Amino acid sequence: DAGITQSPRYKITETGRQVTLMCHQTWSHSYMFWYRQDLGHGLRLIYYSAAADITDKGEVPDGYVVSRSKTENFPLTLESATRSQTSVYFCASTGQGSNMNTEAFFGQGTRLTVV
Amino acid sequence: QKEVEQNSGPLSVPEGAIASLNCTYSDRGSQSFFWYRQYSGKSPELIMSIYSNGDKEDGRFTAQLNKASQYVSLLIRDSQPSDSATYLCAVYSGGYQKVTFGTGTKLQVIP
Numbered sequence: 001d002a003g004i005t006q007s008p009r010y011k012i013t014e015t016g017r018q019v020t021l022m023c024h025q026t027w028s029h030s031y032m033f034w035y036r037q038d039l040g041h042g043l044r045l046i047y048y049s050a051a052a053d054i055t056d057k058g059e060v061p062d063g064y065v066v067s068r069s070k071t072e073n074f075p076l077t078l079e080s081a082t083r084s085q086t087s088v089y090f091c092a093s094t095g096q097g098s099n100m101n102t103e104a105f106f107g108q109g110t111r112l113t114v115v
Numbered sequence: 116q117k118e119v120e121q122n123s124g125p126l127s128v129p130e131g132a133i134a135s136l137n138c139t140y141s142d143r144g145s146q147s148f149f150w151y152r153q154y155s156g157k158s159p160e161l162i163m164s165i166y167s168n169g170d171k172e173d174g175r176f177t178a179q180l181n182k183a184s185q186y187v188s189l190l191i192r193d194s195q196p197s198d199s200a201t202y203l204c205a206v207y208s209g210g211y212q213k214v215t216f217g218t219g220t221k222l223q224v225i226p
Contacts, residue, residue: 035216042203042218043159090158103149104205104214106158 006107023091032074121217134191138204147207
C-alpha cells in the first residue's frame with residue numbers, strides 16, 4: 001500500500017536499552033522528518049533528511065541517531081533510552097522533489113514508553 | 116519566545132456555529148502556512164495551506180493570512196461534532212529551515 005508507515009506502533013523498553021523506530025514511505029519523497037510530540041510542547045523536530053545520505057539535526061536531537069541509506073527508509077535510533085524520551089514519535093515526509101515547502105504526510109505514530 | 120503560538124483552548128462552540136482558530140508567528144520571512152487537524156490518538160493531517168495574504172476557502176474551511184500582523188487564522192463554518200480535534204498551525208520559513216508547529220488548539224463542538 002502506498003503511504004508512510006511506522007513500526008512498531010507501541011513499544012515499551014527499559015532505560016539504557018537501544019531502540020530503533022522504523023519509517024518507510026512509498027512515494028519517493030525527498031524530505032523525511034522525525035518529530036516527537038509531548039503535552040505542552042507540540043511537535044518538535046528531532047532530525048530531518050533532505051535525501052538519501054543527507055541528514056541534519058532539528059530542535060531536539062540529543063540522544064537520537066538517524067540514517068538514510070535508501071530514499072524510502074528513515075530509521076530513528078535511541079542509543080540509550082531515557083525516561084525523558086517517553087513520547088509519541090511521528091515520521092513525516094514532504095513531496096514534490098526537493099521542495100520542502102509542501103504538505104507533510106505523517107505516519108501513524110509510535111508510542112514509546114521508557115521504564 | 117515560541118516561534119509559533121496558539122491558544123491551547125479548549126475552544127468550545129455549539130454545533131452549527133463558526134469556530135475561529137488563531138495563530139501568530141515570529142519570523143517575518145515565513146513563506147508558507149499550514150493548518151493540520153489531529154484527532155486524539157491519531158496523526159496530524161493537512162486541511163489547509165495558504166501562501167499569500169488574504170483568504171483561502173475550501174468547503175467549510177477558510178484560512179486567513181495577514182503577514183503584516185504575522186497571524187494566520189482558520190475559520191470553520193457550520194461546525195460539526197466531527198470537527199472536534201486539535202488544530203495545529205505550522206509555518207515554513209524557507210531554505211533548509213524546518214516547518215515549525217504550534218502546540219495546537221483543542222476544539223470541542225457541542226451537539
